Amino acid sequence: MELELRHLRIVCAIAELGSITKAANTLGMAQPALTAQLKRIERTLGGAVFLRDHAGTRPTALGKLVLDRARMLLPAVSALHDEAARLAQHIHSGEPLTLRLGSTSGPMLGGLVQRLGTLHPETHVAPHASWSANELASLLSDGSLDFAFIGVCGDAPPPPEPGVRWQTLATDPVFVLLSTRHPHAKDDAVELAALADERWCATPGDGCFADCFVSACAKAGFTPRNLYETDVLACVDMVESGHAVVLCQPTFREFPGVVAVPIAGNPLSWRHLIGWSHRGEMGLFAAEMIALSRAVYRELSEHRPSYARFLEANPEWGVSYADSAI
Incomplete structure (x- = not known):
C-alpha cells in the first residue's frame, strides 16, 4: 500500500482527538474499519504510529515525524486546490x-x-x-x-x-546625490569623510538604514549634522539648491542639476x-x-x-x- 493524503488525515485526526473512537466518529467511519486502516498505515510506515492504552492514544517518535510532515503537507495541498480553482475560474469566466x-x-x-x-x-x-x-x-x-x-x-x-x-x-551600493555644482560632483567616488559638513537627506523607510548610516559616518570620523526624511522631489530640490546631499540608489532617476556619485569603499548597501x-x-x-x-x-x-x-x-x-x- 502506498501512503496517501487520506491516510495522513486519519493520523492527524487520531492525534488531535486522542482517541480512535472519537476520530472514527469525526471521520464518519466505523471504529473497527479505522483501526484496520491504521494498522495498514503502520505496516506501510514500518512501525507503530501511536501507543494505545487506557489513557487513549499518544504518538510514538515515528508518529511525531509523520504528524510534523502531515501538518505541513495537508494545508499546502489544500491551498494548491484553492489556488488552482480560483485561477481556473478566471480563465473560464473570461474575466x-x-x-x-x-x-x-x-x-x-x-x-x-x-x-x-x-x-x-x-x-x-x-x-x-x-x-x-x-x-x-x-x-x-x-x-x-x-x-x-x-x-x-x-x-x-x-x-x-x-x-x-x-x-x-x-x-x-548606496550612492550620494550631489548638485552638479558640488566640488565632488565629477569625482569617480567621494570619501564619506569629505561630506562631513553636509546636511543629509533621504526618502522615508522603516528598518535599520538610518542607524547604519550613522555607524558608517562614525567609522569615517564624524557625526552627521542631521538626516532629513522627505519625498523624492523635495530631496532633489534640496540637492539642486545646494542645501543638502541625498543618499540614493544608483538606479535613481537622473534630474537636471544633480548627479549620483559612488561613496568610496561602498560603506552602505x-x-x-x-x-x-x-x-x-x-x-x-x-x-x-x-x-x-x-x-x-x-x-x-x-x-x-x-x-x-x-x-x-x-x-x-x-x-x-x-x-x-x-
Whole structure:
C-alpha cells in the first residue's frame, strides 16, 4: 500500500482527538474499519504510529515525524486546490486577471508595469506605493497584494510575515546625490569623510538604514549634522539648491542639476527583494515575475551611465541570480 493524503488525515485526526473512537466518529467511519486502516498505515510506515492504552492514544517518535510532515503537507495541498480553482475560474469566466503590485521603489515598479502590459495585455495591473516595507509585507500576508518590491539595508532580513517568501533581485551600493555644482560632483567616488559638513537627506523607510548610516559616518570620523526624511522631489530640490546631499540608489532617476556619485569603499548597501505569499494563487507566477523584475533592473542599470560604469568595474554588485528564497 502506498501512503496517501487520506491516510495522513486519519493520523492527524487520531492525534488531535486522542482517541480512535472519537476520530472514527469525526471521520464518519466505523471504529473497527479505522483501526484496520491504521494498522495498514503502520505496516506501510514500518512501525507503530501511536501507543494505545487506557489513557487513549499518544504518538510514538515515528508518529511525531509523520504528524510534523502531515501538518505541513495537508494545508499546502489544500491551498494548491484553492489556488488552482480560483485561477481556473478566471480563465473560464473570461474575466481579466488583476495583478496587485506593491512597491517602495518607483523605478522598478514603473518598468515592470510596462513589461507586463506588453507581455500580458489582458492582465490588469493595480499598483500600490508605500514607503513602508513592513506595511507591504503585511498586505502580502493577508492577501491584499500579490507581489511586493521592497529594499532592505545590507544583510538585514526582510519583514517576518507568516506565509510570505522573499527573493533577492539585486544588491546595490548606496550612492550620494550631489548638485552638479558640488566640488565632488565629477569625482569617480567621494570619501564619506569629505561630506562631513553636509546636511543629509533621504526618502522615508522603516528598518535599520538610518542607524547604519550613522555607524558608517562614525567609522569615517564624524557625526552627521542631521538626516532629513522627505519625498523624492523635495530631496532633489534640496540637492539642486545646494542645501543638502541625498543618499540614493544608483538606479535613481537622473534630474537636471544633480548627479549620483559612488561613496568610496561602498560603506552602505541596499538589497532589492520581491515578495509573494505562497498561499495566494499568484504565487504560481513567481518564477516569471522574478525573471521580469531582474530584466527591469538590468535595464535600469544600463540606462544610468554612472552606475553602468561602476558595475563594469565592480561586477560583484548588481543583479543577483541566486534562486534560494528567504
